[in-house]
Every structure is written in C-alpha cells, then in structure tokens.
Amino acid sequence: MTYKSILTAVLFSTAFNLLKAQSPVSYVNPFIGATTSSDITGNGLGKTFPGATTPYGLVQVSPNTITGGDNGSGYSYEHTSIEGFAFTQMSGVGWYGDLGNFLVMPATGKLNTSAGKISAPNEGYRSLFSKKTESAKAGYYAVTLDKYNIRAEMTAAPHSGILRFIFPGHSDSRIQIDLARRVGGTSTLQQVKVVDDHTIEGWMKCTPDGGGWGNGDGKADYTIYFYAQFSKPLKNYGVWSADIPEGWTRKLEDVTSEKYQQVIANARILPGVSEKQGKHLGFYTSFATKPNEQVLLKAGISLVSVEGARLNLETEIPGWDFDNVHLAAKRLWNDALSKITVQGGSKTQKTIFYTALYHTMIDPRIVSDVDGKYSGGDGKSHLQAHFQKRSIFSGWDVFRSQMPLQTIINPALVNDMINSLVNLAVEKKAGYLERWEFLNAYSGCMLGNPAVSMIADAYAKKIRNFDIPKAYQLCISTAKEFDNGKEGYTYSDNGIAKTLEYAYADWCIAQLANGLHHHADYLKYKEKSANYRNTFDPEKKWFRPRLKDGTWETWPVEGRLTQSYGCMESNPYQQGWFVPHDVDGMAELMGGKEKAVADLDSMFIKTPESMIWNNYYNHANEPVHHVPFLFNRLGAPWLTQKWTREIIDHAYANSVEGLVGNEDVGQMSAWYVLAASGIHPVCPGDTRQELTSPIFDKVSFKLDRRYARGKTFSITAMHNSAKNKYIQSARLNGKSLNKCYIDFEDIAAGGRLELVMGPVPSKKWGIRN
Incomplete structure (x- = not known):
C-alpha cells in the first residue's frame, strides 16, 4: 500500500479502528531509553529520541535539547529546555552523533540567532518547558514552551513532517529555522530561497570539517535538501x-x-x-497572532535534490490536515507492529515489547525519494525500482539480533540493505563492504565483517533477491581487506576481538561458498575459520592477545576481566565466548562442556542484578548478546531459560532508563523482541534458532509470503508465568520435539510451536543436539 493510499484510507476510517486500546501501536512509549545520561559506572544509557517518525522513515521530527557532547540523539530526558525541533535524528548511537538538521523553533518577541546554553536557557531562543506538558506516542510528539507560551505538536510521514504551533496573542510571533545546526557540530554551508509567499527551499551541506558523526572521524559527508511551506503567508521575513x-x-x-x-x-x-x-544561516518569518491561533509548518526532506524534497512533500502531505497526517502515521505504525502479536503478559511487558519492536523499525531507514531516486556513493543521483535504498547500518551491533529479527518479519528490508551495501561498494569502487555505513560514508567504525554475516544469513534463509555473484565477490574481497593475515591471528589493537570476529566471518564465507558450489573457497575459508584457536593460551586457559612475533602480550593483574585487553568495548572474559560457528571446539579448548557451562554460569551469577555495565555478563553492550543461548549448545538449556528471563526482567523497563545500554540502532531492542518471544540465534549464517523461555502465553509472527511458505508462525507457552519459566516439553506442529532449537525453515513454513512450562528445570528436555 502506498503512503498516498494510506492517507486516503485514513480519511474514511474511524479513530476507534486505528487507535483501539488493544492495538500494538497503543503500547508504544517513545520515552523508553530517551536519555543520554550515564549509569553509576559512567556508561551511557539508551540514547533514543522521543519525536515523531514512521517505520524506517527518512524524517524524524523530534525535540532537541543539546548540540554538544556525546549525545547522539540530540535529546536527553533530564534536560529542562529545548532548542528546537529537528527533522532528522539518529537513534541510540554511542559515538558523537549526527543529523539534527533543519531545526525549527516557534518564538515571540526579540529574534535571537543563537540557541543559548542549557545552563542559561533564557539567553537564546531555547525555551524551558515543564515535563508535565510533554507527550510522546508513535508518530506524535507535543510540548509547551514556557518561554513563549506556545504549544508545539509534530507528526511525520516517511519523507516529510508537519508541525502545528498554537500561539498566544502577540504582535511579534515568529517561526525561525536554524539551517546550520547539527547534533555533532554544524553544517558547513547552507542556502535558502523564498519561492513564493508560503514556501522556502534550500539545502544544508554537512561535511567532516563540521564535526558530526564521530566529530568528523566518521567521515559523514551529506547534503540535506528541504522544501518547506508555512500556513501563514510570508510577509515579514528574512x-x-x-x-x-x-x-x-x-x-x-x-x-x-x-x-x-x-x-x-x-x-x-x-x-x-x-x-x-552562507556558512551559518537561519531563516525567520514574523507575524501577529491572536490568542490560541494555529500556525503550521510542513517540510519535505531529500538527500538527492530540492526537487526531490518538493515531490516528497507534495506526495505525502498535500494539504494542512495535521490530524490526518498523525492518523496516517499511526496506521503505518500499527500495520508494522502487527507483524508480531502477543497474548498474555502484563501491560508493562507489552509496553516494553512493542516499544522495543518500534525501536527496531527506525533503522535502516529508507533514503530514496518517493520516485525511487537516491544519492549514491559516487555522489550522483541514481534511480532504482528493484529495491529501496537504505542507510544507517550499524553492522557490528545489528548482525547479532536486529538483522536476524528482520529475516523473520521483514525479509524485504534485509534484501534492501544487502542491495544498498553492494551497490554502495560498486559506486564507491571500494572493493569491500562497509561495516558501519552512514549516509554513504565509510566510517570504519568498530570491527569485524558484519555485512558478510548478514549476507550469509540471508542466503541460508533463502532471502536472495540481490546480485548474489557480486555480493559473494565482495564478501571475498572484504575478507582479504580485513582478516587475520598470514599469521592466522590479528596482533594490532583489539587482537582477541578481531581474531575471533574475522574467524567467524571466514566461516560465513565458507557457508556461502558451499551453497554456491565454490569448493576450493569453501575449504579455504573453513580452514581459516579455525583461526580463533590461535589466540587461545593453553597456559592461562583463555583467549589472550598476541604480539606480531607470536609471543603473548603481558598478562594483566586483573587477568581476563581487564577491560580493553585485546578487546573492543569488552574484556577477554566477555569477548572470549564469541566462537558462534564452533561452540564445540570452543568448549574443548576450555576444558570440555561441563567446565564451560560452570564458567558461563558463574559469569551470570556474578553479574549485578541491575545489569549495569560490568565485567561479567554485560548486556549493556553487544559482544555478549549471544552468550545466554550458549547453554543450549553446551547441553544445559534450562540455564538459557533461567538467564534470559533474568535479563528480560532486569535489563529492560518501562521507563526513561529502561535500556541498560545504548539502543545501538535497534540491536538492544531486537534482542528483547526475540528473547521475549522464545527464540534467538547463536550464529547468524546457521539456520538453527535456539529456544528459550517466552514471557507471553502466545506470540505470533506474520510471515511475508514472498519469502515464506506459511502465513504465520506461533509460539504458545502453556502454564506460563514468572515462576513457571522452565520448558518441560515441546511439540512442533503436533509432533513431540525434544530439541532446544528449531530450524529457520520451521518458522518460514508456518505452523505452531507449543511449550509446556513449569517451575523447576527439566534436565531431560532439549539436551539432544
């Protein structure tokens, strides 16, 4: 269904049908995770934004409270003043952020050209506000600006947004737009032009010289084009x-x-x-207002051209009916969130679940215009009819849970993302796949070859609407660019993490090669996938970084609990469990499955109940996200059931602090969606799906018939409760199942998985591999 048809349908639908209390969209709380403040260890929390957007939309109309610091979303709940409402945002990123462009602020009185400081909100155009007036729902945000006594409401369409301001009576009311503003710095060049008495257009160029992603180190280089219209005519402007x-x-x-x-x-x-x-421009339009007079602004955004921005706006928001646009956004969200339906569980659990699902549907966002045009890696405009160009691929984070979730509920998105990365590599003539892509930028952020994992996982699951030969060759060339070298291990910074993750990526290539009948490549990369063994020290009985000459780095006083000792954002104890492609071989190195289970269980026992950043099971960051499911592979599935329930109960909440770590572009939330449903992979690229203890009585996945044989796949948990968290027995489509996993094909075929739950571990069920 096109956006235009949705907009039309909303005109003839009732609010009851769209917003009924039990619809998935009614449970979404965009304030979950909407803080950049730190936990007691000094590590940041969710870093989400509360503003209005649509599923995977280009536009996010959201309040911005801060420009500086490690505040990727531009908003943090504890702040008490707002500097404006931007049309683009990032979600949950832990590095210095970007976007936050086209910052709109309504005001009265003297024109201020600077937002001012958080510490002195009365000096610039920013305004204090009361939390009591702030409201956020899926596709909608509102707040009252105390300084001006203006009520601000906003909603969004996929490529455009609309704001409704309710002004007081004033002889000098105004809407002003800071065209230079950017979350992590500034746009470096802007242009604005008055088109007619209601319209302006222009662009804002953002380069690494102006900071932005990683304060410039992320190499972000993009131009935001806009086409904006005002409901009140432009008479006194400048x-x-x-x-x-x-x-x-x-x-x-x-x-x-x-x-x-x-x-x-x-x-x-x-x-x-x-x-x-100019280098730092703003635009304003002034007018007199009567008490409670509504003045609206709407704008289309494009990464391609001003013409694209105009077409986006005219297609999506042709009129001035704010409420209708809001209802259309609700409809889009309800349709998207209805891909998973749950029964049972508390209202709080449903709120956390559907908000998590909501957060997985922000990125990778669509960056092509309504006519299919997009800006390529070569800086040129391209027209693509076979897929939607997507961006913001936080690869190192999302290959673990976010992309596997999408293979179930949104396989077309996975195809889009693979096509986008493959085309980008061709357009940039780079010869390899980017691991953290941001608006065509090769940021080089993080490590590993996550795009290879995503491609291997998609291929294994028969999601193959992309140029398979080209994707395969790019996987090979990526592994040549980033691998464990002739030594069979990586001796640079983060040597343990890189060695293990490159070995896993090599295994992924081996699976692709095998499927494509490239036998020599299969043997080569299968052998390379065993290189994880080269960083295991039999004396210390754990993974340890090596120097170039093959000797071991000095063993620190805190041993494997030492943060950053050969690891990225983790310690060897946490990173060392990342051998997803050869769990049996990993356990053998550790002294056998029994010892591995005891060590792993000890890790969870020593983890703080709050799940804040720590040296044991650190759910706040991605390297351990597969770890709870290793018990299934090690012959103790009841411990997977026990500890996933603990994580679900303590690492997530229906609160601003409800994400124990950075949301990381959908990964933190995708883990919750899968685990709370009762499934999660250990090894993307392998179609085995581990089973665990669901928190709902029934979870149903709506399948895409273009990729799946079935219509729905459901997981039912009988006698389920907080106490009854252990699986006693299982049936798959009516047949007894004594394995703690199913195959992805079982999901794609449709059907039902029935679990019988109980209060004590069943140490007989699920131990057959």
Whole structure:
C-alpha cells in the first residue's frame, strides 16, 4: 500500500479502528531509553529520541535539547529546555552523533540567532518547558514552551513532517529555522530561497570539517535538501547570517566554544532577503497572532535534490490536515507492529515489547525519494525500482539480533540493505563492504565483517533477491581487506576481538561458498575459520592477545576481566565466548562442556542484578548478546531459560532508563523482541534458532509470503508465568520435539510451536543436539 493510499484510507476510517486500546501501536512509549545520561559506572544509557517518525522513515521530527557532547540523539530526558525541533535524528548511537538538521523553533518577541546554553536557557531562543506538558506516542510528539507560551505538536510521514504551533496573542510571533545546526557540530554551508509567499527551499551541506558523526572521524559527508511551506503567508521575513571567519575550524569543540557562540549570537539579521548562501544561516518569518491561533509548518526532506524534497512533500502531505497526517502515521505504525502479536503478559511487558519492536523499525531507514531516486556513493543521483535504498547500518551491533529479527518479519528490508551495501561498494569502487555505513560514508567504525554475516544469513534463509555473484565477490574481497593475515591471528589493537570476529566471518564465507558450489573457497575459508584457536593460551586457559612475533602480550593483574585487553568495548572474559560457528571446539579448548557451562554460569551469577555495565555478563553492550543461548549448545538449556528471563526482567523497563545500554540502532531492542518471544540465534549464517523461555502465553509472527511458505508462525507457552519459566516439553506442529532449537525453515513454513512450562528445570528436555 502506498503512503498516498494510506492517507486516503485514513480519511474514511474511524479513530476507534486505528487507535483501539488493544492495538500494538497503543503500547508504544517513545520515552523508553530517551536519555543520554550515564549509569553509576559512567556508561551511557539508551540514547533514543522521543519525536515523531514512521517505520524506517527518512524524517524524524523530534525535540532537541543539546548540540554538544556525546549525545547522539540530540535529546536527553533530564534536560529542562529545548532548542528546537529537528527533522532528522539518529537513534541510540554511542559515538558523537549526527543529523539534527533543519531545526525549527516557534518564538515571540526579540529574534535571537543563537540557541543559548542549557545552563542559561533564557539567553537564546531555547525555551524551558515543564515535563508535565510533554507527550510522546508513535508518530506524535507535543510540548509547551514556557518561554513563549506556545504549544508545539509534530507528526511525520516517511519523507516529510508537519508541525502545528498554537500561539498566544502577540504582535511579534515568529517561526525561525536554524539551517546550520547539527547534533555533532554544524553544517558547513547552507542556502535558502523564498519561492513564493508560503514556501522556502534550500539545502544544508554537512561535511567532516563540521564535526558530526564521530566529530568528523566518521567521515559523514551529506547534503540535506528541504522544501518547506508555512500556513501563514510570508510577509515579514528574512535571514540571519553569522560571519564565520576564514580559517576557523568547525568541529564540535569549536562550534560549542564561547568564541564561536558569540559570533552566532551577533549574526547579521537581514530583513527581506529572499535568497542567501552562507556558512551559518537561519531563516525567520514574523507575524501577529491572536490568542490560541494555529500556525503550521510542513517540510519535505531529500538527500538527492530540492526537487526531490518538493515531490516528497507534495506526495505525502498535500494539504494542512495535521490530524490526518498523525492518523496516517499511526496506521503505518500499527500495520508494522502487527507483524508480531502477543497474548498474555502484563501491560508493562507489552509496553516494553512493542516499544522495543518500534525501536527496531527506525533503522535502516529508507533514503530514496518517493520516485525511487537516491544519492549514491559516487555522489550522483541514481534511480532504482528493484529495491529501496537504505542507510544507517550499524553492522557490528545489528548482525547479532536486529538483522536476524528482520529475516523473520521483514525479509524485504534485509534484501534492501544487502542491495544498498553492494551497490554502495560498486559506486564507491571500494572493493569491500562497509561495516558501519552512514549516509554513504565509510566510517570504519568498530570491527569485524558484519555485512558478510548478514549476507550469509540471508542466503541460508533463502532471502536472495540481490546480485548474489557480486555480493559473494565482495564478501571475498572484504575478507582479504580485513582478516587475520598470514599469521592466522590479528596482533594490532583489539587482537582477541578481531581474531575471533574475522574467524567467524571466514566461516560465513565458507557457508556461502558451499551453497554456491565454490569448493576450493569453501575449504579455504573453513580452514581459516579455525583461526580463533590461535589466540587461545593453553597456559592461562583463555583467549589472550598476541604480539606480531607470536609471543603473548603481558598478562594483566586483573587477568581476563581487564577491560580493553585485546578487546573492543569488552574484556577477554566477555569477548572470549564469541566462537558462534564452533561452540564445540570452543568448549574443548576450555576444558570440555561441563567446565564451560560452570564458567558461563558463574559469569551470570556474578553479574549485578541491575545489569549495569560490568565485567561479567554485560548486556549493556553487544559482544555478549549471544552468550545466554550458549547453554543450549553446551547441553544445559534450562540455564538459557533461567538467564534470559533474568535479563528480560532486569535489563529492560518501562521507563526513561529502561535500556541498560545504548539502543545501538535497534540491536538492544531486537534482542528483547526475540528473547521475549522464545527464540534467538547463536550464529547468524546457521539456520538453527535456539529456544528459550517466552514471557507471553502466545506470540505470533506474520510471515511475508514472498519469502515464506506459511502465513504465520506461533509460539504458545502453556502454564506460563514468572515462576513457571522452565520448558518441560515441546511439540512442533503436533509432533513431540525434544530439541532446544528449531530450524529457520520451521518458522518460514508456518505452523505452531507449543511449550509446556513449569517451575523447576527439566534436565531431560532439549539436551539432544
């Protein structure tokens, strides 16, 4: 169904049918995780945003409370002032963020050209607000700005957004747009043009020189094009322009400095100027308002062209019916969230579940326009009719849970993402697949070859609507670019993590090669996949980084609990369990399955109940996300059931602090969706799906008939409760199942899995491999 047809359908539907109390969309709480504050260990929490968006939409109209610092979403709940409402946001990222473009602020009185500081909100155009006036739902956000006594509401369509402001009576009311603003710095060049008495258009160029993703280290280089219209005619309008001196650096620390902010605060105000290009521009339109007068602004956004932005807006929001656009957004969310339905469980559990599912549906976002055009890695406009171009692939995070979840409920998205990465590599002539892609930027962030994992997993699950030969060759060339070298291990920084993850990626290539009948490649990469053994020290009985000459790095005082000792954002105890493709071989190194189970169980026993960042099972970060399911592989499935329930109960909550770690572009939430449903993979690329203890009485997955033989797959848990968390027996489509796993084909075929739950572990069920 096209967005236009949805918009039309909403006109003839009732609010009851869209918003009935039991619909999935009614459970979404966008404030879950919406804080960038730190836990007591100093590590950041969810970093989500509460604003209005649509499933995988290009536009997110959201409040922004901060420009500086490690605040990727631009918003943090504990802040008490807002500097404006931007049309683009990132979700849950832990690095210095980006986007936050096209910052709109309604105001009255004196025109301020600088937002001002959080510590002094009355000095600029930012405004204090009361938390009591703040409201967020799927596709909607609202707040009252105390400084101006203006009520601000916003909603979104996939490529556009609309804001409704309710003004007080005032002779000098205004809507102003900061065109330079960017979460992690500044756009470096902007242009704005008045088209007619209701319309402006222009663009904002964002380069690494202006900070942004990783404060420039993420290499983000994109241009946001806009086409915006006002419901009130443009009569008294103009621009402001800050004269940024030649030679000034413009990274985040520069832009947020007192010197730079003074230049912005003293920007030249140019009334009546209808077209301007500059380094730091803003646009404003002033008008008189009556008490409670509504003034609206709507804008289309494009990464391709101004014409694309115009077409996006005219297609999606042709009129000024804010409430209808809001209902259309609700409809989109309800349809998307209905891909999984749950029965049983508490209202709180459903809220956490559907908000988690909501967070998995923000990225990878669609970045092609409504006509199929997108901006390629070569900087040119391309037209694609066979897939939707997607971006923001947080590979190292999402290959573990987020992309496997999508293979079940949204396989077309997986095809889109693979096509997008393959085409990007061709357009950039890079010869390899990016591991953390952001708007065509090769950020080089994190490690491993996660795109290889995603491709191998998709192929194994018969999701194959992409150029398979080209994807395969890119997997091979990626492994040549990033692998364990002739030594069979990586001796640079993060040597343990890289050695283990490259070995896993080699295994993924071996599976692809085998499926494509490339026998020589299969043997080669299967052998390379055993390289994880080269970083295991039999004396220490654990994984340990090596130096280039083959000797071991000095063993630290804290041993395998030492953070960053050969590891990325983890310690060897946590990272060492990452041998998903050869759990039996890993256990053999550790002294056998019995010892591995005891060591793994001890890890969970020593984990703080709060699940905050720690040296044991650290759910706040991705390297351990498969670990609870290893018990299934090691012959103790009741421990998988026990510990996944503990994680579900303590690492997630219906609160602003409800994510124990960064959301990481859907990964943290996808883990919850899968685990709470009762399934999760250990090894993407292998079709085996581990079973665990679901928290709901019944979970049903709606399947895509273009990729699956069945219509739905359901998991029913009989006698289920907080106490009855252990699986006693199981039946798959009416036949007894004495294995603690099923195959992905069992899901794709449709059918039902029935679990009988009880209060004590069953140490006989599920131990047959």
